[in-house]
Amino acid sequence: MIELHECGPPTRSSPYLNGCLLSDVDSAYIASRMGSEAAAGCISKLLELLRIHRFVMSRICTSNGTEAHMYSYGTPGALLRKNILREWWNHMVSSEENTFPVEASVVSPDMTDSGISLTLGPREENCKISGVCLTSSLSKDLLDHYPHSLQQVNKRLPFAQAAVGTCFQYSRPEFEDNRPSPHRLLSHGLCRTHLVHHYYSPPGSASQNYDHWLSLRLRWWRQFSSKPSHFVTSNIDAPDGKTTSSIDYMFPWGQSSIETVCNHGDHDIKQLEEQSGLSHQARVSRKMVYPHVIECQTSLEDAMAAFLADAFQEKQIFSTNKTIKQNGARMVLQFHPHLAPYNVSMVNTGSKSRELRLVTSHWSQDLREAGMRVLDTADVSLTQEAQFRRNDELGIPYTVVLNDQTLDTGVITIRHRDTMLKEQVHIAKFKERLVRYTSPV
Structure with a gap:
């Protein structure tokens, strides 16, 4: 039985200190793994950006004397997680034939589970205490x-199942199965949101289906990436002889697994049949067979870490404006439009603030009804350049600027995050333009 106790006030080594994402120990570990000072500087700037904009915060608890992290997410982090989950769900469930979603409980009566056990019940003496296991x-x-x-499928193959749920884990060892230690960004949380997909394949085509799912999942990761070549596959030597591969991302501190694809064979189905005493064979043509289970498994934390590292860019500013040059390089999270916390930000500049506020509110609502995520901060006291910089750091692809001239001519400015180019569009057409920009194929 393992008891969980939250630590007291944050200490010097706590990742919660000053809102930091990682502890000093973790940061030193990452720095030791870096191949160059440039890479060390890159991750340091990324972590500072995540701290400033509250993408993720961390606290430490202890599990039987072992430290574990508990993560919470600010608005940008929560929206990023939601968008990643939506894209995974659309790809693995909504667009696939005969895929059945299920929902699991976070607790299990199975005390053989390798997760964390928990005691439930009142604390009074002589009361009955029930033990459960956190899955x-x-x-x-x-x-x-x-x-x-x-x-549901009348015992015909193939079909699939998918689940999203919270799982609990111990802290990972430094080395596991002789593979390099996993990345530290969001990897040591006490609980993780697992995304699991089981494909039940006819045994004769299991090898082909395994290759198909590995290729499909690699393409899914790459389609949202600004650096697709950083997503690669590698083979894993599984001790039980199962065919297993991982999809890895080349983080600044080294290559690390973010998803596993495994062909479990028919062992799991046969074991399930043995336990239940009922036949679990499926039909292929006129034959009854035991299906092979092809499992794809990742987590929201691994996906978030990969896409954050992938999106981070430090871009030099080339300008004749001395004030802009003095502000230094731009820190940009170059998210794919489908993953960005917000698609559009609205900015007002001008003296006719009341009239501009009314126009901005109307068009913000109109864009939301069109399915776009809009950050309307037109009332903030930041300068236009400061708002551009903030939007770049939040990963917002497009900023819409309305000024006094907009009220006279109906012309607005759309500023592009990745190029910094500004495009003038009539207000009657900018909604259609933005919908096209934020819905890439």
Whole structure:
């Protein structure tokens, strides 16, 4: 039985100190893994950016004397997680035929689970205490739902199941299966949001389907990346002989796994049949067979870490304006429009603040109704350049600028995050233009 206790006030080594994302120890570890000072500077600036804009915060708790992190997410981080989850769900569930979503409980009565155990019940003496286990994997829950899904498809292969849920873990060891230590960005949380997909394949085509899913998942990661070549695949030597590969991202501190794709064979289905005493075979043409389970597993934390590292850019500013040059390089999170916390930010500049406020509010609502995520901060006291810089750091692809001239001519300015180019568009057409920009194929 493991008891969890939250630590007291943050100490010098706490990642919560001053809102920092990582502890001093973790930062030193990352720096030691860097291949160059440039890479060390890159991650330091990324962590500072995440701290300033409250993408993620961390506190420390102890699990049987072992430290673990508990993460919470500010508005940009929460929106980024939501967008990643939506894209994964659309890709793995909504667009796939015969894919059945299930939902697992965070607790399990199975005390053999390798997760963290918890005691439930009142503290009074002589009362009955029940022990449960906080689940560490969704795979078993998916398999428990296999018989019902099998009936849904009239026992015909192939079909699939998917689940999203919170899992609990111990702190990871420095080295696991002789593989390099995993990345430290969001990797040591006490709980993680797992995204798991099981594809039940005919045994004769299991190898082809395994290659298909590995390729499909790699393309999914790359399509949202500004550096697609940083997503690669590698083979894993599984001790039980299962065919397993990982999709890795080349972080500034080294290559690390962010998703695993594994062909479990028919062992899990046979074991499930043995436990239940009922037949779990499926039909392929006229034959009854045991399907092979092809599992794709990642987590929101791994996806968020990869896409944050992938999106971070430090861009030099070339300008004749001395004030702009003195502000130094731009820190940009170059998110894909589908992942960016906000698609558009509205900015007002001009003396006719009341009239501009009314126009901005109207068009902000109109853009939201068109499905766009809008950050309307037209009332803030920041300068226009300061708002551009903030929007770049939040990863907002487009900034819409309205000024006094807009009220006279109906012309607004759309500023592009990645190029800094400013495009003048009539207000009657800018909504259509933005919808096209933020909905790439």
